[in-house]
Amino acid sequence: MAYKRFFAFGCSFTRYTWTTWADIVAAANPDAEYYNLGEPGSGCNIMLSRIMQADQVYNFNEEDLVIVQWSGINRESRFLKEGWKHMVNSVHHAFAKTFIKMFSDPTHSCLTAYAAMKSVMTLLDSKHVTHYHLSMIPIVDFESTKDEHVHFKPVDGSELDVVKETYKSIIERVRPSYFEKIWNSDWESRPNRPDMKHHIFSTIRKDSHPTPEEHLMYIRAVLPEVEISTEIQDNVMIDNKKVLSQVNLPDGSVKCFVNNTVKRIVIEDVPSVY
């Protein structure tokens, strides 16, 4: 089907300084106007808010393709004076440790995240929109992903199991995660990482975000509904070479989304969506 618009929502796995899965899907749908409303650090609650706002502004319909890349469900985003601030993981977060210690609760995360997912899915179902749901890390066994581990409180497994069982039909609609499919459930399993000058520490570090090639691998593994031509694959690999061969900057020094074949509208271009 030729979509007229393609909307992508997610975190830094969706919008980054180099080609992501969203740019690849956009390249595969060249006639669709491409909105990448992802934002690094986003949690599920900001995605719910942003998708609902986007529907108010753009009125999703059956000619649209919407793909949501759900992020770590432990995350929490709050809109403050300076804009959205994100609690991402134990290192990168805008919230004080006291906040996390007092208010982080895995059951709260599950209850709110699964309700958000169900809300989004039912909205898009009701509007006959073609939609798919991806994930950065497992949305069920999220405690195994140490990089997203922010909880200081013990987890009552039985309580979590009840919540997961309740939302089983929703959870099943989310495709397997990058962590499982690309990293084989081990963040250390893929050592050949790009160099990135860290935006906080100003030092050069290995970047754990998927490379363009890894995004391509992921899409091919979990989203066979999207046909990716040889030409697109070649263009992604050109980007991949650039990403791996230089020190990247967080402000987007590469800017070569699928070798400059896609034009993306990002959240800053849409003032009516916060």
Add this chain to the structure above:
Amino acid sequence: MYKRFFAFGCSFTMYHWVTWADIVAYSYPDAKYFNFGVNGGGNQQILSRIMEADQLYKFTKDDLIIVQWTNVAREDRYLDGHWATGGNVYSNSLFDEQFIKKYCNNTHFLLRDLAAIKSVNAFLKGIGCTYFNLSMVDINTINQYENTKVKDIEQTNLFETYKDVLGCIKPSFHSTLFNCDWWSRTPRPTTIYSTGVVCEKDPHPTPAEHLEYLKTVLPELPLAQDIESVISKVNETVLSTNNLSSLQVPVRLGNIKRPSGAMLKIKDFCYGLSGISGAEQIYDIH
């Protein structure tokens, strides 16, 4: 007519005495009644409960579902096995001044709650059931204890974005009954909270006020023919009993039974972490 009636909201939905939800349930005796109102609950918790309830009960077109939205400046946290629902953050002991200064932003509350309201309405529309939206205070009254409307440009823009969604919500208790001043109506009942605190003028609507509200904002929903006389008696009891306490048997309609068994799997609630559970029983009105 309706096979089931689901009510969601805060203490204006489930309280020590009869609320609008009980009046509706009384009027539709053939419908199985589910009251998921929670003392101090905010709109985030309401969204979560509605989605969870559908996962368990599978709403159908034969259901009547009424959601009573509450004021936006609330923060629901599921903590240590309970929903901690202490109501307005600006008067909630769970959140100190530092938290409010650092993390509370009215635009954040609106972004969160307007998305929740839209989500629920789109969801219920898709089900094809009969549904209505009520409200405790007007959504643009950020702090339930102040009659201050939104002025901020960001928030005004949000109201414009969500204009059609907000149009689905019936006028609030606060504006319809109380003329935007909770203490404008007398006499008020006296309530003793579980903490021992005596509330000499409880601003929660009396049974008669709940009926008045329904008749004003929801004329499309016929009520039982004898509802006036039944509520009149209950109202008298509420106003004449000076020690209504959450620890006592609530004043309710008819011969109330409280069947055992959890309604939702995550069943325990507490009010402001006080440890008093409530809010989640099937009420068999007759």
